[in-house]
Amino acid sequence: MKWLKGIVLLLIANVLIFVTLSITFHVLVNYVLPAFGMDVRGVVNQEDLVWALVIGFGGAFISLAMSKQMARAMLDCYQITKPQNHAEQVIYQTVQETAQRLRISMPEVWVYESPDPNAFATGPTKNNSMVAVSTGLLANLNEQEVRAVLAHEMGHVYNGDMFTTTVLAGLMNTFVYFISRWVYRNLAERNEALAFGVYIGLQVLLSFLAMIPITWFSRRREYGADAFSAKVYGRDAMISALQAIDRWVKRAEIRYTTQDPLATMKISGKSSGVLRLFATHPTIEERVAALQRFA
DSSP: OHHHHHHHHHHHHHHHHHHHHHHHHHHIIIIIHHHTTOOOTTTSOHHHHHHHHHHHHHHHHHHHHTHHHHHHHHSOEEEOSSOOSHHHHHHHHHHHHHHHHHTOOOOEEEEEOOSSOOEEEEEEETTEEEEEEEHHHHHHSOHHHHHHHHHHHHHHHHHTHHHHHHHHHHHHHHHHHHHHHHHHHHHHTTOHHHHHHHHHHHHHHHHHHHHHHHHHHHHHHHHHHHHHHHHHHOHHHHHHHHHHHHHHHHHHHHHHSSOOTTGGGSTTOOOOGGGGGGOSSOOHHHHHHHHHHOO
8 A cells, every 4th residue: 555655645746736836826927926017917828837737747757656667677687585695685685674774665676787886766755666786886896885885775765865856857847848838829929830949949958957956956865865874884885885986987988988978877977067067966076075074
């Protein structure tokens, strides 16, 4: 029944967000803006807001609800239910002990084939989640470092980072669709073809810009998960794990003479210039510095 409870909570959150934004929209358009001499009651359509909310949050929450299934479908992976060797025992036992300590349901534990040292957690709720580690993580980190990374991922699970990220993504999607639709509606009366072209262009541009606050939040939550790992196994273990990952990344860059195009989405957080705005992880150096300040 826990999965049903998770779905109900998602629906309640969706409804509450919808009601809050609808009331805010009504008050803003009908009372606040007219008080300042800005009457947009004939220009802004509340029907567009409704559809924007449905599409924006609907898509985000459907993705969250199916996140475990999608992750498994995209990876060459296997689930650990009964550990068969020492490495599997370390992974399973660490997740199990941390879940018991946090008083949450045991997440599914998976290992996936990938040479780069990486790990992730996903799932709609903290009681319906999965934690996965790469074979590269097991090959390049020692036992204590692996435990620290797993504690980091369990920090994401316990803090509900997947859910809050989904809410933020839904909100950003809503604004993208609403603004694009509003521009389209105002241009369509004069030139339907132009309006449609602008609508598609705005969708792409605004979706791209919407990633900036989403990835900013993602970087913030990484520090929180690092702090949780430091509380469980000590900051030195997490620092050592990050440094081991950094050494692998530097070796890989030399070997392939190029940077991984997906590096901004991984633990390494390697990025520079404008790309840093779209990195889901802070750099290793920034995370190590934060852990060194951690008491």
